[in-house]
Amino acid sequence: MDKHFLVTIGDDPGIFYGVGFLSHFFDAKDRVRVTLFHIAPQPPAVWPEELSYETKKALEDNVGRLEDKGRLALAAARERFLGSGFLPRKIEEKFIFGAFPRAGNLVMEGEYGDYDAVVLGQRGFAGLSAFLDRGVGVEIMRESFDFPLWVCRFPDYGRSGVLVCVDGSSAALRAVDHVGSMLEGENRHAVTLFYVSGQAQKGAAQAVFARAREVLAARGVAPERITARLVASDHVARAALAEAESGRYAVVAAGRTGQGRGSTPLGGLSRAFFGSTSDVLFHELAGAVLWVCR
Numbered sequence: 001m002d003k004h005f006l007v008t009i010g011d012d013p014g015i016f017y018g019v020g021f022l023s024h025f026f027d028a029k030d031r032v033r034v035t036l037f038h039i040a041p042q043p044p045a046v047w048p049e050e051l052s053y054e055t056k057k058a059l060e061d062n063v064g065r066l067e068d069k070g071r072l073a074l075a076a077a078r079e080r081f082l083g084s085g086f087l088p089r090k091i092e093e094k095f096i097f098g099a100f101p102r103a104g105n106l107v108m109e110g111e112y113g114d115y116d117a118v119v120l121g122q123r124g125f126a127g128l129s130a131f132l133d134r135g136v137g138v139e140i141m142r143e144s145f146d147f148p149l150w151v152c153r154f155p156d157y158g159r160s161g162v163l164v165c166v167d168g169s170s171a172a173l174r175a176v177d178h179v180g181s182m183l184e185g186e187n188r189h190a191v192t193l194f195y196v197s198g199q200a201q202k203g204a205a206q207a208v209f210a211r212a213r214e215v216l217a218a219r220g221v222a223p224e225r226i227t228a229r230l231v232a233s234d235h236v237a238r239a240a241l242a243e244a245e246s247g248r249y250a251v252v253a254a255g256r257t258g259q260g261r262g263s264t265p266l267g268g269l270s271r272a273f274f275g276s277t278s279d280v281l282f283h284e285l286a287g288a289v290l291w292v293c294r
Contacts, residue, residue: 002033002090003182005150006115008106009038011069013076017152018119021289023084024157025250028185033090035113036077038070039098039105063097070095110147116181117148117291148178151282151290159250159288161190165240165277168208171255175293176212179253180219182291189250191221193228194243196236205230237280244288253291254278 003026007018026032074093081091098105110118162179166172176193183189193212195205209228216226233239244252256278278292 002031003116004033004035004114005117005119006035006037006110006113007077007119008121009036009070009073009077010121011073013073013080016077016080016121017155018121018150019077019080020157021150021152021155022119023081023086024155025189025289026186027188029085030087030090031185032086033092034081034086035092035094035115036074036081037094037096037106037109038074039096040066040070042097066097067095110149115147117150117178119150119152121152146294148291148293151285151292153290154286155250155289156248156287159248160188161192161247161249162251162253162291163192163194163240163244163247163249163288164212165194165196165236165252165254166208166212167195167236167255168204168211169255171294173211173215173255175253175255175291176215177219178291178293179251180216180221184220190225190227191216192247192249193226194240195228195230196233196239197230198232198234202230237277237284240277240281241284244285249288251291252281252285252288253293254281256292256294 005022007022009016009019022032022034071093074095078091078093082088094109096105106118162183164172164176164179166176179191183191193209195208197205205228213223213226217223229243231239231243240252240254243249254277278290281290282292
């Protein structure tokens with residue numbers, strides 16, 4: 001079965017980080033389907049009493065420029081995918097005008113489009129980050145934001161492997177399962193299970209590792225591709241950031257909320273959506289791509 005991704009596309013082909021990540025991470029490109037999604041800003045409304053031939057013409061010209069710019073960006077992203085070996089019939093394009101804040105349109109499309117993940121580049125990250133920190137629509141997102149979210153902030157395409165943060169929570173196990181499903185048909189990337197404790201409590205960690213290995217095995221990930229690391233630290237997110245950098249992982253995967261040990265969020269209302277660990281990773285992880293699952 002194909003892996004289907006909603007890939008947000010901004011205006012600047014020079015920072016198509018989501019496109020670049022997918023192109024470099026997946027080797028079995030025939031198993032990947034992408035929907036390229038561009039949200040253009042909604043042109044300002046004009047009151048009926050202000051409407052004239054000139055204002056109508058200016059509005060139409062503005063709408064045309066925005067649409068042309070967006071569709072050119074979609075075409076550029078499509079060409080980049082084709083140049084990386086993806087199949088033409090598995091690349092779709094979707095353009096909409098989105099009311100402010102545009103991240104709300106992204107949430108709606110991701111929720112109802114039945115995608116395996118929503119892939120954010122730098123512009124998508126900035127928009128969603130601002131959306132969350134203002135608290136706009138947080139209550140809606142708590143209920144409806146069920147899809148896995150991939151955050152591509154300055155990815156390093158020379159990296160490989162997946163670091164999965166596990167803590168025994170159901171959200172972390174869903175992240176493990178998501179990693180397993182994304183690695184079906186892929187043989188290049190190893191998986192490291194990462195457990196952080198205030199003290200190196202081997203008994204609890206081994207039970208968590210064993211369950212995670214079972215989930216990965218059910219997805220066809222061979223045992224020899226899975227390793228486990230137990231780290232003693234009082235700050236889960238900082239330990240994960242350090243491990244991601246030292247191990248040069250391509251991906252860090254985490255549950256959206258976990259057991260709640262040890263991290264202090266950066267502030268803002270995004271903590272109402274993310275747990276404290278995934279909140280720090282969302283705002284600070286670079287080089288590696290963040291996969292966060294509910």
